[in-house]
Structure formats: C-alpha cells, structure tokens
Amino acid sequence: xxxPEPLKSGPITLRxxxxxxxxxxxxxxxxxNGQAREYRISxxxxxxxxxxxxELGFQPSQVARSLRLKRSGLVGVxxxxxxxxxxxxxxxxxxxGVEAAGYSVLxxxxxxxxxxxxxxxxxxxxxxxxxxxxxxxxxxxQHLVQLDQSGLPVVVADRVFEDIQLSSVTSDNxxxxxxxxxxxxxxxxxxxxxxxxxxxxxxxxxxxxGIRQAMLANGLELxxxxxxxxxxxxxxxYQSTRELLGRHPEITxxxxxxxxxxxxxxxxxSDLGYAIPMQMSVVSIDDHPFAELMKxxxxxxxxNIEQLGRVAAEVLLERLKQKRAKDKTLSTGPxxxxxxxxxxxxxxxxASVAAPRPTSEF
Amino acid sequence: xxxPEPLKSGPITLRxxxxxxxxxxxxxxxxxNGQAREYRISxxxxxxxxxxxxELGFQPSQVARSLRLKRSGLVGVxxxxxxxxxxxxxxxxxxxGVEAAGYSVLxxxxxxxxxxxxxxxxxxxxxxxxxxxxxxxxxxxQHLVQLDQSGLPVVVADRVFEDIQLSSVTSDNxxxxxxxxxxxxxxxxxxxxxxxxxxxxxxxxxxxxGIRQAMLANGLELxxxxxxxxxxxxxxxYQSTRELLGRHPEITxxxxxxxxxxxxxxxxxSDLGYAIPMQMSVVSIDDHPFAELMKxxxxxxxxNIEQLGRVAAEVLLERLKQKRAKDKTLSTGPxxxxxxxxxxxxxxxxASVAAPRPTSEF
DNA sequence: AGACTCCGCACAAACGTTTGTGCACGTGGA
DNA sequence: TCCACGTGCACAAACGTTTGTGCGGAGTCT
Numbered sequence: 001x002x003x004p005e006p007l008k009s010g011p012i013t014l015r016x017x018x019x020x021x022x023x024x025x026x027x028x029x030x031x032x033n034g035q036a037r038e039y040r041i042s043x044x045x046x047x048x049x050x051x052x053x054x055e056l057g058f059q060p061s062q063v064a065r066s067l068r069l070k071r072s073g074l075v076g077v078x079x080x081x082x083x084x085x086x087x088x089x090x091x092x093x094x095x096x097g098v099e100a101a102g103y104s105v106l107x108x109x110x111x112x113x114x115x116x117x118x119x120x121x122x123x124x125x126x127x128x129x130x131x132x133x134x135x136x137x138x139x140x141x142q143h144l145v146q147l148d149q150s151g152l153p154v155v156v157a158d159r160v161f162e163d164i165q166l167s168s169v170t171s172d173n174x175x176x177x178x179x180x181x182x183x184x185x186x187x188x189x190x191x192x193x194x195x196x197x198x199x200x201x202x203x204x205x206x207x208x209x210g211i212r213q214a215m216l217a218n219g220l221e222l223x224x225x226x227x228x229x230x231x232x233x234x235x236x237x238y239q240s241t242r243e244l245l246g247r248h249p250e251i252t253x254x255x256x257x258x259x260x261x262x263x264x265x266x267x268x269x270s271d272l273g274y275a276i277p278m279q280m281s282v283v284s285i286d287d288h289p290f291a292e293l294m295k296x297x298x299x300x301x302x303x304n305i306e307q308l309g310r311v312a313a314e315v316l317l318e319r320l321k322q323k324r325a326k327d328k329t330l331s332t333g334p335x336x337x338x339x340x341x342x343x344x345x346x347x348x349x350x351a352s353v354a355a356p357r358p359t360s361e362f
Numbered sequence: 363x364x365x366p367e368p369l370k371s372g373p374i375t376l377r378x379x380x381x382x383x384x385x386x387x388x389x390x391x392x393x394x395n396g397q398a399r400e401y402r403i404s405x406x407x408x409x410x411x412x413x414x415x416x417e418l419g420f421q422p423s424q425v426a427r428s429l430r431l432k433r434s435g436l437v438g439v440x441x442x443x444x445x446x447x448x449x450x451x452x453x454x455x456x457x458x459g460v461e462a463a464g465y466s467v468l469x470x471x472x473x474x475x476x477x478x479x480x481x482x483x484x485x486x487x488x489x490x491x492x493x494x495x496x497x498x499x500x501x502x503x504q505h506l507v508q509l510d511q512s513g514l515p516v517v518v519a520d521r522v523f524e525d526i527q528l529s530s531v532t533s534d535n536x537x538x539x540x541x542x543x544x545x546x547x548x549x550x551x552x553x554x555x556x557x558x559x560x561x562x563x564x565x566x567x568x569x570x571x572g573i574r575q576a577m578l579a580n581g582l583e584l585x586x587x588x589x590x591x592x593x594x595x596x597x598x599x600y601q602s603t604r605e606l607l608g609r610h611p612e613i614t615x616x617x618x619x620x621x622x623x624x625x626x627x628x629x630x631x632s633d634l635g636y637a638i639p640m641q642m643s644v645v646s647i648d649d650h651p652f653a654e655l656m657k658x659x660x661x662x663x664x665x666n667i668e669q670l671g672r673v674a675a676e677v678l679l680e681r682l683k684q685k686r687a688k689d690k691t692l693s694t695g696p697x698x699x700x701x702x703x704x705x706x707x708x709x710x711x712x713a714s715v716a717a718p719r720p721t722s723e724f
Numbered sequence: 725a726g727a728c729t730c731c732g733c734a735c736a737a738a739c740g741t742t743t744g745t746g747c748a749c750g751t752g753g754a
Numbered sequence: 755t756c757c758a759c760g761t762g763c764a765c766a767a768a769c770g771t772t773t774g775t776g777c778g779g780a781g782t783c784t
Contacts, residue, residue: 011770013769013770013771014770014771014772015770023733023734024733024734024735025734025735025770025771025772026733026734026735026736026772026773027732027733027734029771029772029773030733030772030773033772035772035773039732039733039773040730040731040732040733041732041733042731042732042733045732045733059484059487059488060488060770060771061429061488061490061769061770061771062488062489062490063425063428063429063434063489063490063769063770063771064429064739064769064770064771064772065770065771065772066425066739066771067423067425067426067429067738067739067740067741067769067770067771068738068739068770068771068772068773069739069771069772070739072425073489074468077469081454082444082450082453082454082457083447083450083451083453083454084450085445085447085450088444088445088446088447088450088453089445091444091445091450091469092443092444092445092471095444095469095470095471096471096473099470099471104468104469104470104485104486104489105468105469106436106466106467106468106469107439107453107457107466107467107468107469108457108461108466109454109457109458109461111458122421123466124466125421126421126422126423126424127424127425127435127466128423128424128425263652263655266655267654267655270655288652290625290650290652290655290656292629293625293628293629293632293652293656293657294652294655294656294657295655295656295657373740375739375740375741376740376741376742377740385763385764386763386764386765387740387741387742387764387765388742388743388763388764388765388766389762389763389764391741391742391743392742392743392763395742397742397743401743401762401763402760402761402762402763403762403763404761404762404763407762407763422740422741423739423740423741425739425740425741426739426740426741426742426769427740427741427742428741428769429739429740429741429768429769429770429771430740430741430742430743430768430769431741431742431769432769
C-alpha cells in the first residue's frame with residue numbers, strides 16, 4: 001500500500017506533484033517549464049511529471065511565481081468611468097491585446113477624480129503591476145511621470161498632458177475639430193456655438209485649436225463668449241446649450257465636443273423646440289452606436305476608439321518588452337524616450353447639418 | 363559614519379524599513395499592522411517605525427502578503443463583452459463596491475465564447491482570486507459550479523442557469539416580459555413579432571414566459587413562428603425583423619429582447635420604410651442612455667442595471683465574508699446554500715407604441 | 725585500474741511577508 | 755539572594771515558486 005494519502009486536501013502544489021511523481025520539487029518545476037533539456041531531465045521523468053501534473057490538475061500559484069520571478073503578469077488599467085462606452089471600448093481592446101500576450105488586467109475606476117486616481121495608482125503599484133495604462137482624469141500628471149521614471153512603464157491615453165514626458169496615444173484632436181468645423185462652414189454657417197469639455201484638458205484645447213484653424217482658414221474667428229461648458233457630461237451639454245442660445249441668438253450651429261455633451265445638446269434643443277437640422281445644425285466629436293438611429297442622425301468626427309485601444313495595447317506591450325530586456329541586462333539606460341501616437345479621426349456625415357436657416361431679414 | 367547605504371535601490375522592502383528604524387523585521391511588521399499592543403511593542407518603537415516607513419514611502423508587497431496570508435485581495439469579474447454598456451455598468455458597480463471593501467478587480471472579457479470563459483476562469487483561479495463574479499456566456503455552468511464547490515465563491519449575474527446551484531443576481535425577467543407585453547396589449551395589439559436572444563438562455567426563456575403570461579391573461583397565444591432570432595446582436599435584430607415581417611404581414615408590433623436587438627429592429631424598420639409608431643409599434647427590454655433621443659423614443663422595460671450591479675457586489679462581499687469566517691473556523695459546513703436575488707424591472711413609456719394601424723379591410 | 729566526463733537528479737537559497745515562540749532584561753516580593 | 759513575572763523585542767519558519775550548484779553513479783579513455 002502506498003502512503004495513506006495524508007489528506008492535505010489543500011490546493012495542489014508543486015510539492016504534491018513532485019511527490020506523486022517521485023521526484024524532487026526542482027525537477028518537477030523544470031519538467032513543467034520546458035527546461036528539461038537544459039537541466040538534463042530524462043525524457044521519461046519529464047513526461048511522468050507532466051502526466052501526473054495533468055492528472056492532478058496542477059495549477060501553479062501565480063502569486064508564488066510573481067514573488068519569485070518579480071513579475072506579476074498584471075497590467076493596470078485606470079479609466080475615469082468604465083461605464084462610459086468610450087472607455088469601456090478602450091478597456092476591451094487593451095484587455096484583449098494584453099491577454100493575448102499572457103497578461104491579465106487589473107481594472108480601476110477613478111470616477112473622474114484625481115484623488116481616487118492617485119489612490120488607485122498606488123494600489124495597483126503595490127500589487128506589482130508591470131505596467132499601467134491610464135486614461136487620466138487629466139489635470140495632474142506628476143504622480144504618473146514619477147512612477148514612469150521610477151521604472152514602472154506608464155502609458156496614458158485620451159486625456160494626455162501638455163508637457164508630455166510619457167508615452168501616449170490619443171486621437172488627432174486638432175484634425176477632428178478641424179474637419180467637423182469644416183462641414184459646418186461648407187454648409188454656409190458663420191456663427192457657431194461650441195459646447196466644450198474640461199477647458200484645461202489637452203484634448204479640449206486641441207479640438208478648439210482645430211476649430212479655430214478651420215475658421216481662420218475661412219476668415220472667421222471664434223470669440224470666447226461663443227464657448228460654454230467645462231466638463232464632459234450630458235448635463236453640461238444641456239445647460240451650455242441654453243446658455244449659448246440665450247447669449248447668441250445669431251448662432252446657427254452647435255459643436256459638441258464629445259458624445260455625452262452631444263446628448264445634452266440634443267436634449268436641450270428638443271426642449272427648446274428647435275428642429276434639427278432645419279433650425280439648428282449640430283456636429284459632434286465622437287461617434288456612438290445609436291447615432292444613426294436618433295431623431296436626426298448625428299454628423300460627427302468620430303474617434304477611432306478601437307484603433308486607439310489597440311495602439312494603446314501595442315505601446316503597452318512594447319514598453320513591457322523593453323522593460324524585461326532592461327531588467328535582464330541591468331543596463332540602466334533611459335530607454336528611447338516617450339513615444340506619442342495619434343490615431344486619425346474620420347468624418348461621418350449624417351443628417352444633422354444643413355444650410356443655416358434664412359436670417360430674420362429674409 | 364553609518365553604513366554607506368549599500369545602494370540596494372530596489373523597491374523599499376520591510377527589511378529596509380526595519381534596518382533604517384533599527385528594529386527587526388517582525389517588529390516592523392507588527393508596528394505597521396496595528397499589532398503593537400498585542401505583541402508589546404513600545405509606543406516609541408511603534409511610532410519610530412511608522413515614521414521611517416512613511417519617509418521611505420514603504421509600500422508592502424501585496425504579492426508577498428498574498429502568498430503568506432493566502433488571500434490575494436482580488437476578485438475576478440468575467441463578462442461576455444466589456445464594451446457592452448450593460449456589462450460595463452455592472453462592472454462599474456461591482457468595481458466600486460469591492461474597492462470600497464479593499465479588494466481590486468481582475469477583469470476578463472470572454473467575447474461571448476464559452477471556451478474563452480473557461481480559460482479566463484482558470485487563469486483567474488491561478489491568480490488566486492478570492493471570489494468570482496461571472497456574467498456567463500450562458501450555456502455551460504458545470505465549470506462554475508465545480509469551482510464554487512471547491513471553495514471559490516462564484517456568483518453569476520444576468521445569464522443565469524436553470525439548475526441553479528450558484529448564488530445569482532438577475533433582473534425579474536418574467537416581469538419585464540410581462541409588463542412590456544402588457545403595454546402592447548393595452549394599445550390594442552394582437553399580433554406580435556418577438557425578436558429573441560439566445561433561445562436556451564434563461565433570461566430569454568423567462569422573458570418569453572412573461573410575454574406568454576401577459577398574452578394568456580388576455581386570451582392571446584404566441585406561436586413559434588412569431589419568434590425569430592437566437593443571439594443578442596444588432597445584426598440578429600435586423601435580420602429577424604425582416605424575417606418576421608415577411609412571414610407575418612399581420613404583425614403590428616415588435617418586441618425586442620435587449621438593447622442591441624432593438625437597435626437592429628429599428629434599423630430594419632427604417633430600411634423597410636415603416637413609420638414608428640404609426641405603422642409599427644416597438645417595445646424593448648433594456649433601456650439605453652440615448653433611447654429618448656432617438657427618432658422615436660423607445661418604450662422599454664428597463665432593467666435596473668446599477669442596482670443589479672450593486673446587489674451583485676453585495677452578494678460577492680457577503681460570500682467573501684462567509685469564506686473568511688469558514689477558513690478561520692476550519693468548519694467545512696456547506697454554507698447557507700445559494701441565494702438568488704432578483705431586481706425589479708420598470709416600464710419606461712415613451713413614444714414607440716401606439717394603436718395598431720387600421721387593417722387593410724378599412 | 726584510475727582519472728575524467730557526462731548524465732540525471734536533489735539540495736537549498738531566495739523572493740517579501742506574517743506570526744508562533746523564545747530570550748534577555750528589569751522589577752517586585754519573599 | 756532567589757524566584758516569579760512582565761516587558762520589549764528578535765529568531766525562524768512558512769507560504770509556493772524558480773534556479774544556481776552539488777553530488778553520486780555510469781560510462782569512456784588511457
């Protein structure tokens with residue numbers, strides 16, 4: 001009779017496998033990690049171990065591996081709001097991308113608050129994530145830069161920073177602003193209202209810049225009083241619309257800087273009794289799956305979110321590769337410096353833009 | 363001169379802190395974990411350690427803790443598609459809920475495939491998650507049940523199973539089907555087309571059951587040929603609509619079983635030139651942020667997704683608490699058996715339902 | 725027959741924590 | 755003076771891996 005099965009019953013560890021196979025722990029480890037050849041484990045032993053492991057359903061403890069290997073196989077993903085389709089789309093692409101490379105993703109939701117973002121960063125760092133993808137709330141970057149310089153690869157997406165010392169991926173926001181504005185101009189609009197997101201954030205600034213470029217090229221100018229709003233929410237879209245229309249009755253077109261804002265704009269226009277596009281044209285940045293089913297299908301400069309997510313995943317994996325290489329060679333070179341990717345935006349012309357209504361003189 | 367700072371430069375470990383404070387590792391650990399009193403560490407030492415730790419920015423390695431404590435502080439969340447607003451809303455609530463309790467969430471996206479779901483489950487298990495929230499693809503439950511019985515708390519949400527041996531949280535799908543159908547009946551409809559999700563899935567079956575209940579109560583019956591579709595996608599919604607309308611010209615109302623299906627239905631009706639609700643009424647299960655901005659604001663029986671997510675988080679935390687208690691007492695009792703929560707659905711009457719068009723005899 | 729080599733594997737240290745136990749010192753009473 | 759006891763801390767084991775090194779035996783060569 002063999003040993004009477006001590007009934008340890010806990011999870012199957014390498015030691016259990018080794019004993020069952022009648023070899024030492026180290027041999028078992030090497031047999032299972034494909035290191036049989038280099039450590040001269042006989043074919044017979046190797047296969048025996050593998051068989052036993054399979055029979056017992058051995059699952060190596062990633063925790064123990066992480067401790068020993070000093071790599072957790074985890075990447076952190078921090079977004080301001082995972083229930084926002086924009087971020088969940090990014091999360092999805094990143095998740096698929098890094099999972100294919102054997103990593104798992106630790107998710108953090110910062111609820112649009114820098115404080116929480118910082119807390120999450122620290123938390124994920126303590127959990128030894130090997131890299132971090134952050135869609136920052138957008139106002140502070142110092143904590144991220146520090147982290148990156150301390151050796152934990154950080155890549156930021158979407159709400160990147162001005163003084164960019166971090167690898168980043170973002171849409172070509174200047175172009176997005178430009179092409180969306182151009183549509184309005186091409187239809188003959190001269191007086192725009194801009195419903196803006198957080199003012200200091202770089203995407204907002206870039207989009208404004210694009211808007212101004214297009215206007216300038218057509219001899220127009222955007223004055224500050226035609227801009228309203230300072231956040232990315234539906235409610236801001238609603239309020240800002242009423243504000244702008246009250247202030248500037250000559251406005252014939254509204255520019256919404258993101259999908260939730262656009263929803264608010266539409267809601268306000270509906271409440272105010274405007275017909276779109278007959279009495280008011282609307283363009284938006286950001287597409288939305290339901291955009292074409294709406295009362296008036298919305299013309300928009302769409303960010304290519306999937307592509308953005310995929311690129312983010314690539315950059316992340318690239319940085320991870322670099323890091324592993326560096327950790328091996330002990331070279332402490334500064335790396336190749338941050339890379340900044342921009343993915344193109346594209347125009348989706350639908351039905352929310354038309355020639356301006358005849359002015360009251362007519 | 364003190365020791366010339368060996369320039370270990372790696373991450374700050376407990377040992378570094380202990381040396382800097384001039385105490386042993388164990389003392390440092392206890393000082394930092396609030397165990398000073400019970401292990402008779404003097405107030406002075408305790409504070410010294412805490413000060414040094416703060417100065418050095420000590421962050422205990424969660425990996426090492428996990429190994430030693432045998433709890434990772436991680437919960438796994440597996441959804442079929444994180445970019446689907448329904449699941450991302452759930453993920454968000456769960457994330458917020460468990461984070462508040464000190465856990466982090468490991469995210470997995472099964473892409474609607476049982477194979478991937480299984481792989482993810484194994485992966486997360488290897489990473490020692492302490493509990494798992496799964497929104498199952500919906501066809502197989504055995505791997506989850508096994509896991510749960512092997513001691514890893516599993517709770518399933520949304521696409522639960524028939525032979526439910528797992529704690530679950532789901533909408534009251536029977537009621538959702540019933541109330542949405544009742545609206546149609548109240549408006550005078552007699553001939554419905556049902557655009558269905560995955561047939562064998564329990565939510566679908568429950569919703570159908572609700573539909574039938576409402577019809578039966580009004581002397582109507584639903585025959586199999588008035589049901590089309592077998593997945594939750596936009597495309598299925600589109601195809602099924604054309605199919606149903608071709609097969610049953612007498613249909614005056616369509617019932618879409620979820621938001622993406624509804625989008626497909628609307629798209630098809632638009633292509634076919636139907637005016638809603640004049641020529642065709644539409645109800646849906648699932649609300650959508652843009653629903654009221656659509657061409658015809660959609661009447662729907664809304665699941666309360668946030669509530670569902672919050673309840674899921676609660677159940678998860680409850681099971682975690684039970685587990686910790688059990689691990690302590692070594693009692694190996696079966697626990698209180700699975701609990702099944704249902705959150706109510708509520709009707710959102712908007713504009714997509716009207717009295718049926720006069721029949722052609724008129 | 726002895727030295728050398730290669731093969732096949734086991735030993736043990738290390739990763740960074742937590743925690744049961746033990747040791748030294750000091751103080752009090754008898 | 756001696757014992758008992760409380761105080762304040764250090765030692766060391768353990769969690770489950772990976773991996774550098776050591777060691778015995780079989781074979782080969784001289």
